[in-house]
Amino acid sequence: MNNIGLILSYDGSRYHGWQIQENLPTIQGTLQNAARKITKEPVNIIGCGRTDTGVHARHYVATFKTDCTIPIDRVPAALNSLLPRDIVVRDATVMVDGFHPVRSCIKKEYTYVVHNTRYPNPFYANYAHYHIGKLPIDTLQRAANHFIGEHDFASMRSLGTEVKSTVRHVYSFDVVDTEHGVDFVISANGFLYNMARTMAGTLLAVARGAISPDDIPEILESRDRSRAGATAPPQGLYMTNVIYR
Amino acid sequence: MNNIGLILSYDGSRYHGWQIQENLPTIQGTLQNAARKITKEPVNIIGCGRTDTGVHARHYVATFKTDCTIPIDRVPAALNSLLPRDIVVRDATVMVDGFHPVRSCIKKEYTYVVHNTRYPNPFYANYAHYHIGKLPIDTLQRAANHFIGEHDFASMRSLGTEVKSTVRHVYSFDVVDTEHGVDFVISANGFLYNMARTMAGTLLAVARGAISPDDIPEILESRDRSRAGATAPPQGLYMTNVIYR
Numbered sequence: 450m451n452n453i454g455l456i457l458s459y460d461g462s463r464y465h466g467w468q469i470q471e472n473l474p475t476i477q478g479t480l481q482n483a484a485r486k487i488t489k490e491p492v493n494i495i496g497c498g499r500t501d502t503g504v505h506a507r508h509y510v511a512t513f514k515t516d517c518t519i520p521i522d523r524v525p526a527a528l529n530s531l532l533p534r535d536i537v538v539r540d541a542t543v544m545v546d547g548f549h550p551v552r553s554c555i556k557k558e559y560t561y562v563v564h565n566t567r568y569p570n571p572f573y574a575n576y577a578h579y580h581i582g583k584l585p586i587d588t589l590q591r592a593a594n595h596f597i598g599e600h601d602f603a604s605m606r607s608l609g610t611e612v613k614s615t616v617r618h619v620y621s622f623d624v625v626d627t628e629h630g631v632d633f634v635i636s637a638n639g640f641l642y643n644m645a646r647t648m649a650g651t652l653l654a655v656a657r658g659a660i661s662p663d664d665i666p667e668i669l670e671s672r673d674r675s676r677a678g679a680t681a682p683p684q685g686l687y688m689t690n691v692i693y694r
Numbered sequence: 695m696n697n698i699g700l701i702l703s704y705d706g707s708r709y710h711g712w713q714i715q716e717n718l719p720t721i722q723g724t725l726q727n728a729a730r731k732i733t734k735e736p737v738n739i740i741g742c743g744r745t746d747t748g749v750h751a752r753h754y755v756a757t758f759k760t761d762c763t764i765p766i767d768r769v770p771a772a773l774n775s776l777l778p779r780d781i782v783v784r785d786a787t788v789m790v791d792g793f794h795p796v797r798s799c800i801k802k803e804y805t806y807v808v809h810n811t812r813y814p815n816p817f818y819a820n821y822a823h824y825h826i827g828k829l830p831i832d833t834l835q836r837a838a839n840h841f842i843g844e845h846d847f848a849s850m851r852s853l854g855t856e857v858k859s860t861v862r863h864v865y866s867f868d869v870v871d872t873e874h875g876v877d878f879v880i881s882a883n884g885f886l887y888n889m890a891r892t893m894a895g896t897l898l899a900v901a902r903g904a905i906s907p908d909d910i911p912e913i914l915e916s917r918d919r920s921r922a923g924a925t926a927p928p929q930g931l932y933m934t935n936v937i938y939r
Contacts, residue, residue, distance in 0.1 A: 460817050
């Protein structure tokens, strides 16, 4: 049996997130239906993480196991011919047997896209968060730096998923000046539920002056979700990389 | 009575084109409802042209007449507060009485966006046309140059709208190399129905080698629609400028 790894990009606007739900369009469900058609087997797609409704992916990794002997270099085109245009398989590889998209992962990267043009750009309605007011890059980077390192991120997540530990290691958190606003590019060994969006929302609270950059260590220490900024809306969030051993 | 001019941008993906149709979402209908709410008058919105289902606008001009005395600099924010996020009013001005968005226009610009990345980018599904294969910029520009000047464009339009003459003056037709493919930027004193999309489709036929660049003068002379390329799909098309006397 072959363990097939796929690299995908998807526009999450039309979907109720990654994870299969009955009678609702999801990325996993749509991809699984396509994979079942090309393999003629009841394959199960495993993804590298659950993205929420409206969240996008530029680089997402999924796998499925199959006895089907379709040549690996034909798999992307075969799947793409059945997939809607907002989900694209960019590459397929035969993985080692033990490879698992979540358990083998050592680093993930999310990018949160903010625009603050004079008027909201209608073409960004589903693809970026609109922020009214200035985005002080240096102040935001100073705030972001406080998240880097190993911390307890209990104050930066939403409840909902049981986890053993709320400690994560943030490797980098870059505040990147863009033509239309700012990108927050965050890499970590793992992300708690809504952690990327809560950190983004906390930086937006810093931009508004509601939180001072140097309050962040104390907010982390407090483990109190109510002290962080609001969860930033889903349409600004993109999974942009996943790194494996 | 004031003649109010608006500059808009809109993402046409969700709409059945500009022009009002009963029980279908249209840009004109959506904007008119918002204008009626803020003026509390049965105003009529007049647009600078009909865009089809799925066609976008980065710069579109519309007007309405009103006795309402809302300060002109507050009009964009008032309308935007009622409009969905995919239609944005960027500016409002009091126009001279005789100004008409179609009759006063001396030049329009459309841009047709093509991408030809290795796999179609899912984020462009509604925002660009995907072309499989090479885009030979120099050859495309040589083809485009044949459209410049005053010509009978009968072979470059779809039937549907009665017009007095099929002669138009194309002022410029630039083939612009972009990061993900090519933009066709076309300005003219006016465009026949589907003329921009037929010229774009003809250039795509040139890219595929189905039409030679130097066949274009003869295709124009023939006035025979069947000799031009297929009408390129709507999602690549943007109204990008309108110039007035």
